[in-house]
Amino acid sequence: MKAIQHIGYGEISESIKFSEIEKPTINKDEVLIEIFAASVNPLGIKVLNGKWKTKKNYTLPATLGYDVSGKIVAVGEHVTGFNIGDDVYTYHNKQGTFAEFVAISQDNISLKPKNLNFEEASSLPLVSLTALQALQRGQLKFGDKILIHAGSGGVGSIAIQIAKAKGAYVYTTTSTDNVEWVKALGADRVIDYKTEDYKTIVKDLDIVLDPLGDPYTEDAFKVIKEGGKVISLVGPPDEETAKKMGANQDDLKQKRQKITEQMELKSASYSLVILKANAKQLDEITQLVEAQKIQPVIDKVFPFKDTLKAFLHVKNGRTKGKVVIKMK
Numbered sequence: 136m137k138a139i140q141h142i143g144y145g146e147i148s149e150s151i152k153f154s155e156i157e158k159p160t161i162n163k164d165e166v167l168i169e170i171f172a173a174s175v176n177p178l179g180i181k182v183l184n185g186k187w188k189t190k191k192n193y194t195l196p197a198t199l200g201y202d203v204s205g206k207i208v209a210v211g212e213h214v215t216g217f218n219i220g221d222d223v224y225t226y227h228n229k230q231g232t233f234a235e236f237v238a239i240s241q242d243n244i245s246l247k248p249k250n251l252n253f254e255e256a257s258s259l260p261l262v263s264l265t266a267l268q269a270l271q272r273g274q275l276k277f278g279d280k281i282l283i284h285a286g287s288g289g290v291g292s293i294a295i296q297i298a299k300a301k302g303a304y305v306y307t308t309t310s311t312d313n314v315e316w317v318k319a320l321g322a323d324r325v326i327d328y329k330t331e332d333y334k335t336i337v338k339d340l341d342i343v344l345d346p347l348g349d350p351y352t353e354d355a356f357k358v359i360k361e362g363g364k365v366i367s368l369v370g371p372p373d374e375e376t377a378k379k380m381g382a383n384q385d386d387l388k389q390k391r392q393k394i395t396e397q398m399e400l401k402s403a404s405y406s407l408v409i410l411k412a413n414a415k416q417l418d419e420i421t422q423l424v425e426a427q428k429i430q431p432v433i434d435k436v437f438p439f440k441d442t443l444k445a446f447l448h449v450k451n452g453r454t455k456g457k458v459v460i461k462m463k
């Protein structure tokens with residue numbers, strides 16, 4: 136089968152290539168999915184740069200891609216919840232969805248929302264699980280005031296909609312061109328970072344969701360209330376996350392020093408969220424989509440043959456929602 140593989144580190148154009156590889160076989164708990172669409176995430180760029188490894192023993196060549204939607208074409212003998220012919224979607228934490236087929240454990244897949252086509256469905260798993268897990272880490276509740284930075288990004292555009300569905304008051308930041316469509320996602324106050332300084336507009340927030348990193352992570356403490364929560368997707372690992380990652384605590388203490396000082400001043404909390412595959416949570420997303428509480432936001436759909444162009448487009452960092460690769 137055809138697959139897009141990671142073959143080296145460096146320039147993206149030299150790091151990936153089309154390969155002809157063996158079609159995967161399934162074990163007893165897996166299903167084989169014929170892939171109709173997949174989507175590109177900044178995480179994929181970090182993998183290509185060597186800044187992130189999907190697993191400890193990550194070796195090249197490796198088939199790229201985390202998000203997938205498609206049809207089940209074979210099921211292992213222990214698979215009970217799914218049948219051949221089911222339309223499914225998921226975030227595949229082991230990577231390998233930029234291909235014609237992928238084998239995934241039945242525990243990690245969900246039925247595709249009935250009201251979405253395959254391209255739309257493939258745009259959702261990684262970003263919607265990230266958004267949901269970040270909002271849950273922040274214990275977002277009805278009436279909370281939250282600032283979601285980069286509301287026009289893959290994660291931000293879904294986080295806004297989930298936070299609104301949960302009854303929060305949502306502030307978000309984006310640039311001038313995106314203000315109107317981001318407002319239409321339901322954000323209560325869209326702050327145009329080209330013309331406004333969010334730090335003079337928001338204060339006493341319950342939560343800040345930070346997908347941008349330095350200086351936004353530290354500055355988040357200036358706009359939260361006493362006891363507020365800063366949830367980052369890209370900042371330094373908090374102590375608990377660092378322990379789980381087996382990271383060097385002394386190095387991290389230094390990196391976190393300014394954050395720690397701010398936390399103490401505001402009696403606040405800080406967490407780095409690292410997304411996990413979770414089919415139950417993806418089922419929750421499916422329900423929100425089918426209830427029309429959230430909708431996918433797609434910037435552009437590229438044919439499979441143009442996957443490199445899709446990567447380069449995401450690398451620019453200016454995408455409006457998600458970039459999708461159409462296989463079928």
Ligand SMILES: NC(=O)c1ccc[n+]([C@@H]2O[C@H](COP(=O)([O-])OP(=O)(O)OC[C@H]3O[C@@H](n4cnc5c(N)ncnc54)[C@H](OP(=O)(O)O)[C@@H]3O)[C@@H](O)[C@H]2O)c1
Nearest residue numbers: 177178265285287288289290310346368408409410453454
């Ligand atoms: N920890 C995890 O598990 C996890 C999971 C998912 C993602 N992430 C990370 O989170 C980050 C965001 O992911 P994503 O998929 O949302 O990225 P993305 O879709 O590539 O984000 C692009 C968007 O960011 C906006 N943006 C850039 N600079 C901005 C600024 N200074 N203020 C406000 N908006 C700004 C851009 O809007 P403008 O063009 O208007 O500037 C654009 O719409 C990435 O670094 C990703 O790797 C981490």
